[in-house]
Amino acid sequence: MGGYRVLDLGCGVGLIGIVCRQLGARVTFLDREGRALAAVRRNCRLNGLGQAQTISGDWNHGGQRLRRAAYDMVVGGDVVYDELEWKAICSALTRALRADGIALLADPGWVEKSKMQATFRQSGFAVSKEIVGIRWPPWQVKGQRRKGIDIYRLRRRKVK
Numbered sequence: 001m002g003g004y005r006v007l008d009l010g011c012g013v014g015l016i017g018i019v020c021r022q023l024g025a026r027v028t029f030l031d032r033e034g035r036a037l038a039a040v041r042r043n044c045r046l047n048g049l050g051q052a053q054t055i056s057g058d059w060n061h062g063g064q065r066l067r068r069a070a071y072d073m074v075v076g077g078d079v080v081y082d083e084l085e086w087k088a089i090c091s092a093l094t095r096a097l098r099a100d101g102i103a104l105l106a107d108p109g110w111v112e113k114s115k116m117q118a119t120f121r122q123s124g125f126a127v128s129k130e131i132v133g134i135r136w137p138p139w140q141v142k143g144q145r146r147k148g149i150d151i152y153r154l155r156r157r158k159v160k
């Protein structure tokens with residue numbers, strides 16, 4: 001991911017963006033919760049990554065504080081759980097992604113898959129999905145089981 005410009009949308013404490021930074025990406029972390037962003041800054045320092053670039057804001061209204069077409073990739077871990085937010089997330093992706101950029105959105109199984117994919121498609125994205133198997137819960141307990149995490153891959157559809 002060397003040199004990639006990545007936006008971690010709804011970053012929480014920043015786990016996904018931090019991994020992207022460790023892989024060489026330049027990452028911006030966006031969340032509407034100030035305390036989450038404070039944790040991101042602390043976690044970046046604790047992981048030897050120095051300062052974190054953060055945006056305190058809401059992805060609704062297209063994420064007004066996002067620079068247009070500034071990102072090669074948007075990552076979002078567990079941000080699509082509420083279907084009322086799907087269109088706003090699509091608007092933020094449309095604003096933030098470069099024309100040939102890609103968004104990767106992970107969902108542990110909260111959503112009605114076909115309905116969400118239809119919303120993304122109506123918003124101008126080509127969508128594909130893969131399932132990554134993990135142990136659940138992710139910490140060590142008796143009775144851990146396998147679980148699939150859906151990873152949605154979105155690219156802007158080309159206008160003909």
Ligand SMILES: C[S@@+](CC[C@H](N)C(=O)[O-])C[C@H]1O[C@@H](n2cnc3c(N)ncnc32)[C@H](O)[C@@H]1O
Nearest residue numbers: 010011012031032033036057058059060077078
């Ligand atoms: C379930 S957490 C996931 C956090 C992180 N991505 C992860 O994988 O651990 C959802 C995050 O999205 C943020 N969020 C929810 N709605 C938002 C909105 N409208 N604008 C910006 N951030 C939002 C929450 O503050 C929270 O940090």
